Amino acid sequence: MRKALILFCCLPFMGNAQSNNIKLIDLYLNGEYQQSFNGNVLIAQHGKTIYQKAFGYRNIDLKLPLNNSSVFELASVSKQFTALSILQLKEQGKLKLTDSLRAYFPQLPYHNITIQNLLTHTSGLPDYLNQMIKKWDHKQIAFNNDVIDFLAINKPKLLFTPGSQYEYSNTGYVILASIIEKLTGESYNNYLKQQIFKPLGMDSSRVYNTRRSKQDTIANYAYGYVYNAAYKKYVLPDSLKKFDFVYWLDGITGDGTVNSTTRDLLKWNNALLSNKLINALDQKDMLSPHVLTDTITNAHYGYGIDILKDELGNFTTHSGSWPGYTSVLTHYETGDYTVIVLSNNESNAVGISQALCHILNGRAVVQPYRHQETNVDPAILDKYVGTYMFTLKIELVKRDGKLYRHLPGRSINSDVELKPESPTKFFYSNRADIQIEFELDKQGNVAHSYLINYGLKIEARKSE
Structure with missing residues (x-):
């Protein structure tokens, strides 16, 4: 899905701050496209288009690319x-x-x-x-x-x-x-x-x-x-x-x-x-x-x-x-x-x-990138196990030497494995652009926990 035509349109005469934001938006969306995003985006201000782009295919089997006029089910x-x-x-x-x-x-x-x-x-x-x-x-x-x-x-x-x-x-x-x-x-x-x-x-x-x-x-x-x-x-x-x-x-x-x-x-x-x-x-x-x-x-x-x-x-x-x-x-x-x-x-x-x-709005986001799995000592996962409150409550559980995200009340069949890209940062294995990151204190205990959800980074509260 990565070789489809990408169509791009943005207004050429904008202020420096807005122009920079548009560049960051394009960088972000191209990153999401490299992850898995397939679709169309339009951004307008005061009713006028300032960014419009199509990513990927309208027919994956026939490799027919999307364009700005492609029709979607809403x-x-x-x-x-x-x-x-x-x-x-x-x-x-x-x-x-x-x-x-x-x-x-x-x-x-x-x-x-x-x-x-x-x-x-x-x-x-x-x-x-x-x-x-x-x-x-x-x-x-x-x-x-x-x-x-x-x-x-x-x-x-x-x-x-x-x-x-x-x-x-x-x-x-x-x-x-x-x-x-x-x-x-x-x-x-x-x-x-x-x-x-x-x-x-x-x-x-x-x-x-x-x-x-x-x-x-x-x-x-x-x-x-x-x-x-x-x-x-x-x-x-x-x-x-x-x-x-x-x-x-x-x-x-x-x-x-x-x-x-x-x-x-x-x-x-x-x-x-x-x-x-x-x-x-x-x-x-x-x-x-x-x-x-x-x-x-x-x-x-x-x-x-x-x-x-x-x-x-x-x-x-x-x-x-x-x-x-x-x-x-x-x-x-x-x-x-x-x-x-x-x-x-x-x-x-x-x-x-x-x-x-x-x-x-000039707010920082974590730009998407390709995550590479690395090996970590399974023992280190024990300190991350627990219940966390992000925008919703999730549980981190350890099974067979691996870390999983579990939603309370749901079947374990819906659990998502968290793959390590470092001893303190893990990414979702289901193609979602979501990571969980930990900061450790001098004693090696978890001091802060963060969820990075499609670029937005929020701190969690861990239940004792």
Whole structure:
């Protein structure tokens, strides 16, 4: 995957500091490309592109390179398109956010769920994938009406009382797409085309839920690949039984299946910031914090979008993940930056995006490099064993003379071996750009512990 054409574009007339940041961004992304990143990146300031580049292949098997116009599956970044469509219908007087779910689908056995609950993931609806995986014919492609019929017939219980908690719900956004269709008499696909894509000039964007059912194709399409450890290469998820749901869920819309380019997504983001598609009041409502999603980071959810704050300032974002794809669209108020990362080999789009945002703000990141494993005395690993709190809690365990990262509550099958590149620094063996580094005191005991996650270095707290 390392010999594909790389396309590059950046604005030539920038200040020295910004120009230097762009050089560091290019250095960083080329380093990630050498590690494993395959995908497209666009960075804008004040709505104008300052960096755009494509890395790797859109078709690995045929060695067809990506370019800046390649089309990617957005996965859950699609949800903001669904949310805005609902607000458009609200403006037209076709619905209220306080409307009951049963007003549209009385066959569903769920009471006291409102459209706003669906928008904010506070409905308590169970995940349709988890429910259907055991009871649906995997040779039959499901569409939205099939999901609704399945819920009506099987009546899986709510996870909690509607409005009482937050639990990310793909099911809610599938139902929202079906409400759009019911109120407009149009397919979700055509509604987005006529009411969003065409008005914004998003000419390369579409809802793509006909790849398997109709063998429909898209020009310049970035096929999504997963890594097969057995064959030590990237393959289409369709070829692996554990990912057979990419076939039988291919007809579902609302929670995913919007496909787009980095250029079109910038047009979309600019529209969100300038109230082009809905009035200013509803646009502000969409981008306002409606429900707390994380007490540690004080993260909130709006309508189809995350509302957060970190050391760089206030920002909105949403990521997406589907076998073969990861995506993220982020906008910072401070500096008015937009960062878009789309990957078609499941690279860590969020981690890469966070590093890019730090570089844009003049913050230091650890540039990626190739790690070389070395031999260390297994006895030295004992001092590193323990529980650490980084952005999440992890455990370092020793087995058979090797160090592993273990996530509490998870099976050891998900453990990742930490390979030593020195007696005090270890890198993840799963192609992720993550390292753990230790500083020792004069007595040889651990004084400080650091996680380097896609270039961002944070210190850990070790539990005694």
